[in-house]
Amino acid sequence: MMNPGRITLVVFLSLLVYSNVQGQNVTNYAQIPNPFLFLLREPAVHQDLQLSPKQRGELILLNEKYDGVLLAARNSPQKGQQRVAQVFAETRDAVKSLLTAEQQTRLRQIGYRLKGMPFVLLPDAAMEMELSDEQKQQIQQIVDETAKKLDDLNTGTYPGPDAYAKIQADSQRLQREQQKNISALLEDQQKQTIVALIGKPFDLASLGRVAFRAPEIAPGGTWINSEALNLTKLRGKVVALHFFAFG
Template identity: 35%
Template structure:
């Protein structure tokens, strides 16, 4: 699969960068037994925690993994704030602007991405502080803590409210360090193609359950009551792991095949499938049958397929060749010739081929990087089912 040689960090086949969470490496939601729920005061954190990934702690501190940033893009979390119509309009304007500046970072150097993303997340916090009423701010802080899972006990605000003793702090940090060391080992196992990934997943869930018990055991009864107040009422919507990220509109530059100038705004109300490709890329060509199959399957439904041809080689920069190859491939859907990489960069794309699904409101909802049938993965089935889900919304 083609990917720029300058790419310095990975991107997952997800709901958007690997800054959020990946389909292939995604673990199922944490499940706690009723016995654990009875024993642990952290039930409202752990039992409702989102789909966890086996990641190194350093990655979790990156700005795109900030629970605050993630929850801003989770509709159920936004709904929990009960925004007024005026607030809602302002909220979406602010978030959409941030998204359109955030997405291009996905194919920048790691250093630039970290620096700019950190600035954008800080800006988001500042603007939400102004937009939300005090009660809404408090609730959102509670959602963030619940989203953090076990890590919430080491959060500065929780530590200050519970007033840990020096001994307690040392014990909590030791439990956390031991757990993270085990997580790193599990991640290595996840990357081992010969390893049973489901077994690793179960081991990971057990690891967090054990961590939970140990952490709670350090707290006094008074601190457990205080913790309940800090984290607030359990938020059932944390299981909703579908980020909504504003998709940039198609750039005005570039020629269109099979269509006049298109915009995502005029396609609102339809599910839009966007695939980036280059006609000389064999991995892209192997995806062609599925685009044609989707085109036929959904021809009488509100689905629009759009190809964006972004060249890598000099031969792929010839627009006549792009048109000829599109005709040979039997593409009867719109194709945008993206010679100057305007769209490639606006979308932060980094790999040929890449497929994105845009919902009826113009938000990114799913992303598959690479061949849809790569090494036994069934990305075609996954993306087709997702298209059907978006149609039903």
């Protein structure tokens, strides 16, 4: 007879991979070294954490403080990774003082689920699981190889009306292979630790695209057919931007 604990472990690991695949159509968190500050912008996460009105208000102010920086990093992930890391370091203490210990734990669990099995390489998770240096190197190799295959998949050409479905199917297959290969490197106790680290289920499909406050319109210049406007005056309105080029 199979150990009930082992059955639970297999189910949790399967859900982890499945959830990660289902969340691929939202903001590309895979390119963000630490997704937790971005997750704090998600209404579904607010609801799961059961934030109080006071917490929501303080969180909005914290997010707005770094809107411009994070927006630039999102549009240029390669150059922005270092700046995102700096923002995370600067706001880490603020987030800790804003959220309860239970909310902080749950936020980490959602973040781990979002990143899928590669989350085991994050420093906190690797320490909890007591990964050896050899395990870390082997897992990193698997993650790098999978990332390369996914990149080739997304930049390849798939003719026909079923191209998107084909890409999704191949992507899910690669994710499952990655999970299987990483799991094969882990001891039973380490796998049990994963169950505790990812916590209860979270519907990653409920996540949307991360939104940022638009940068303020640069003052000065000559306005045609209108007084000078700013975002405060335009709030709540649909705005069409038309750029002219002369020369």
